[in-house]
Amino acid sequence: MTTAETTPQVGATGPGSRLRSALRYVRDHPGLVVAGAIIAFIVGGALLAPFIAPYPDDAGTATNMLATLLPPNDEHLFGTDHAGRDVWSRVLFGAWMSVGTSLLVILASLAVGVPIGLFSGAVGGWLDDILMRVVDIFLAFPSLLLALAIGAALGPSLQNAAIAIVIAWWPWYARLMRGEAASIRRRGFVESGHLLGIAPWRVTVRHILPNASGPVIVQASLDLGGVILTLAGLSFLGLGAIDPTPEWGLMVQQGRALIQTHPWVVLVPGAAIMLAALAFTLLGEGLRERLDPKGATRR
């Protein structure tokens, strides 16, 4: 959004003050900084997995029955699983499977929910009533349960699990967006927009949408952690990714029976899930503070 206040002022700044303003940023936004670091790590891992994973074949169909369930050692940083596959390599490849898929799920949910909610809230009247009753029907089911049912109906695969979550998830954004748009529709600047002769669709897209999107962006960011967990949950329950896809939830599920004897098989992907969910939750909280328009001037 506003890059002006994150970049140090040019001119009156030497290297010292640049460092100082960076430190001040860290002090003022510890959550955002931690979240940024973890997310950079995860994204880096996801993108670079084919180059940095010590055993890239282990993310695929490879098995190594002579080296099953090895504890962490020099050759296998986080040990090996029941099929002798390097856990670290699989976790690295799993970053794309888990986080990347979750990101796509959120984006798809936003792409469906935001326009519906915006339209509903900005137009009002009976169309609003009908759309929101449809949303209510979706919201009447707990989203995990709904995703479970849809996932079961579609059959187990990572793609179907993602589709199931989108179907369960978009109504939340529609509802949130609708509430924001409906309240903003009555604000003075929307009226003055109409009085300035701006076409209604343009008022909706250019004036209502930007002012209503803050809470939705925050919620989407907070939800990313939840979607990662849900996706992992569906895989754990056997409705998501199937072996040998290196999906974190599936890896936890496969190591479930081994937790007391070979904990690394479960703990490493489990920690990855936890870190990712934590990072995106922190990011959401940080964004919540930043995106408040009245907070834009705070130094």
Added chain:
Amino acid sequence: MSAATPLLSIRDLRVEIGGTTLLDVDRLDVSRGEMVGLVGESGAGKSLMQAAILGVLPSHARTSGSIEFDGRDLLRASVREMRHIRGRRIAVVLQAARAALTPTLRAGTWIDRALALHDVPKQERAARLDHALQAVRLQPTLLDRYPHQLSGGEAQRVSIALAVALRAELVLADEATSALDVTVQAEVAELFRQLRASEGTSFLMVSHDLALVAGLADRINIISRGCIVERGGPEVLQHPSDEVTAALVAAKPPLPSSSEPLT
């Protein structure tokens, strides 16, 4: 554009909503460069009158009569046509000036977008903006601010600057100074006076504040229960012939004389 025909000419305007006549105005004129006051207590029909002029009446409202603006009847103009008149030729300055600016847009961006919307070519916008800023005596640096960083008076100047930049012929000032403190009120009033002199802008000042309007307007219309009950120069205040005017002069609303509700 002969001087004889008024810029805005309302004749026999009736507005009915749900079978009740809420507005019944036989005559209201605003000539070019004239400042006309429309004063009345709350619920008298001031807002409805503005909505009728701007073509933003509720869709179930029924109208008759005519509102001629520069020879064109606004009651019969298409939605599209109204959109070009609204804002560009008839500007509105609202009471809550800060709330009238979009919070996510800098003041300068807001003005620039409005100019672009009304087809002012890019190369002309800067010059128009400069001129408008001078006219309303606004620091150019304020254009980099977001609405919440402006004071109420500054925000009001931004709205007025837009009206100047768009070269609006008629400004509807809807309680434009009511939310401002007394010194800022006087500044904005002075600004209106100057704009009228320098740009030839016409004003329809809508307010419940008779004293303020009396200090500015050439002619004053007192509206009560949807009808104009008194009209004349500022001298009407000295010899009010109507009880509503008398009450407004005494700055207190009249007690309802019958059980009939005002709206």
